[in-house]
Amino acid sequence: MYLEHFGLQRLPFTIAPDPDLLYLSRGHQEALAHLHYALTGHGGLVCLTGEVGTGKTTLCRAFLHQLPAHVRSAYLFNPQLSATELLHSLCDELGIVVAEQASPRELFNRLNHELLQGYAAGQRFICIIDEAQSMPVPLLEQVRLLTNLETDKEKLLTVILVGQPELRQQLARYDLRQLSQRITARYHLQHLGFSETRAYLQHRCRLAGAERPLFSVAAQWQLWRASGGIPRLLNSLADRALLGAYANGKTLVTPQWVRGAQREILPARAYFSPHGKSGWRLSPGSLVLLLLILLPALWWWLPSLPRTLEAVVLSSGSSGQHLAATDHAAGPALNPVHLLGRELGLPAVQDCSALPAQGWRCLWLEWPLEYLQRLAVPVAVPQAGTSGTVWQLAQHLAAGARLSGRSLVLWQPPASFDRKLIRPGNQHDTVRWVRQRLGVAAPSGWQVIGPQGQSSQPDDGFYDPLLAQAVLEFQQQHGLKADRILGPQTLFMLWLQEG
Numbered sequence: 001m002y003l004e005h006f007g008l009q010r011l012p013f014t015i016a017p018d019p020d021l022l023y024l025s026r027g028h029q030e031a032l033a034h035l036h037y038a039l040t041g042h043g044g045l046v047c048l049t050g051e052v053g054t055g056k057t058t059l060c061r062a063f064l065h066q067l068p069a070h071v072r073s074a075y076l077f078n079p080q081l082s083a084t085e086l087l088h089s090l091c092d093e094l095g096i097v098v099a100e101q102a103s104p105r106e107l108f109n110r111l112n113h114e115l116l117q118g119y120a121a122g123q124r125f126i127c128i129i130d131e132a133q134s135m136p137v138p139l140l141e142q143v144r145l146l147t148n149l150e151t152d153k154e155k156l157l158t159v160i161l162v163g164q165p166e167l168r169q170q171l172a173r174y175d176l177r178q179l180s181q182r183i184t185a186r187y188h189l190q191h192l193g194f195s196e197t198r199a200y201l202q203h204r205c206r207l208a209g210a211e212r213p214l215f216s217v218a219a220q221w222q223l224w225r226a227s228g229g230i231p232r233l234l235n236s237l238a239d240r241a242l243l244g245a246y247a248n249g250k251t252l253v254t255p256q257w258v259r260g261a262q263r264e265i266l267p268a269r270a271y272f273s274p275h276g277k278s279g280w281r282l283s284p285g286s287l288v289l290l291l292l293i294l295l296p297a298l299w300w301w302l303p304s305l306p307r308t309l310e311a312v313v314l315s316s317g318s319s320g321q322h323l324a325a326t327d328h329a330a331g332p333a334l335n336p337v338h339l340l341g342r343e344l345g346l347p348a349v350q351d352c353s354a355l356p357a358q359g360w361r362c363l364w365l366e367w368p369l370e371y372l373q374r375l376a377v378p379v380a381v382p383q384a385g386t387s388g389t390v391w392q393l394a395q396h397l398a399a400g401a402r403l404s405g406r407s408l409v410l411w412q413p414p415a416s417f418d419r420k421l422i423r424p425g426n427q428h429d430t431v432r433w434v435r436q437r438l439g440v441a442a443p444s445g446w447q448v449i450g451p452q453g454q455s456s457q458p459d460d461g462f463y464d465p466l467l468a469q470a471v472l473e474f475q476q477q478h479g480l481k482a483d484r485i486l487g488p489q490t491l492f493m494l495w496l497q498e499g
Helices: 026-040 056-065 083-094 104-120 137-146 166-171 174-181 194-207 217-227 231-247 255-265 284-298 305-316 336-343 369-373 430-438 465-477 488-497
Strands: 045-050 071-076 124-129 157-163 183-189 270-272 278-280 361-365 380-385 388-393 407-411
Touching (some): 026 045, 026 056, 026 157, 045 056, 056 124, 071 083, 083 124, 083 137, 157 166, 166 174, 174 183, 194 231, 430 465
Parallel strands (some): 045 157, 045 183
Antiparallel strands (some): 380 407
16 A cells, blocks of 8 residues: 555554554553553452543553463453353463353352462463443343452452443442442543644554654644544544545645545544544534524523624634534633643643643744634634633634734744744754754755854754755745744744644
8 A cells, every 4th residue: 555655664553453553642551550450469350441442452452461471361352241151251261171061150169269279379360351331230240259259368360341431330330339349440541632642643653664754743633633532533544644645646644635534434424522522513504504593583582692693603614614523622712822722632731831841832923814724733813802802713713804913823843942043054953853844954065164264064953055945945835934044933834744
């Protein structure tokens, strides 16, 4: 397929639960730590839950591959069993020989005997039950009985229940309170944030052999919004976007290829929110038609409805694009940093001073709304409200809407950038970063003549005329001030081009 085109040695985005490609986000690290807690012998029952596609099975397989030699494990992925079948499957996985027609009592006694012998020999026993949300109550009761296999000091068998969020609801049932009380460690795996999504994509591409970025920052943000931070969906969309770029002879995936992947992979009227919600969305035309139908009937019931509806119609825009996912970050806000932080998975951020610790910075722009809406990254724009300035995402405004001041974006500049302007002839570490983005190598055989006549051999941190010409062309191509100066706005646009 596209392996040779992108310089890859293997497919980076398969939906198979391959532990070799596992990216350990902070949440996945904590989940793996909870699984390793099972090795202590102090807990008889551990519960790991997470939304469909968040990587639970991949984590389990990675955990099983990391088990020391003295640990014997069983992995059961078919929870639709009877109590007797569960015991048979557990014995088979642990290598315990039992008669095919053995009764539940005989199976339980045989299992207990084998576990005691293994415990005396220094062995540990772990059973992972995947898709546990599908287990009926009688089978969960059998799991509780398995946790009764113990010595005076330790559990002989640790059971790890892995399932979707419905498992948490099932374990909260009153008739399962005995089982729930025996759970000594619980963890719920969350979706990836935007920063984690970027790291996830780069991690997979690097392990597949990529030597350069394959996705622009804008494409990465589009992938995150479309997938909701769910790794399985992220894999499907990224793989299809790479195929689209390959089919058109491109070596960098941009948002247009991600949108094409969305149309081919995701349901036509469904969306996935990065905040863990899902639902339906309407096109702006359908929404306006619905409002026109409902408005006369509701006019007398809700006095404040006209003003609310006007705001909704304005936010839908007139470009014919779908509305953004209906989550808590979609409406107006008083704090632009917090608004963008929620969009980028940084919900605790309240002001620009707190961003550098997380690798982000604020950048204020005086660009036209039309230009800001084409950036394909979240942009907070100011509008005059009845009680002061309110902030909205540029992508949620109608074309031609008036702004009341500078707009804000969050970005990740090169670590060496100290906010000082870099002019041709300067020496700066950021120049190396610019060379990489523009693909301009440092010239060889040049000499730099200093003020006192000294000459020196320039390195790749020297801002030479050839690089300055490439910067000028880049600035002209993207509508920036064509002055060859490397400032925040030029670096920001370079940052958007490659991740």
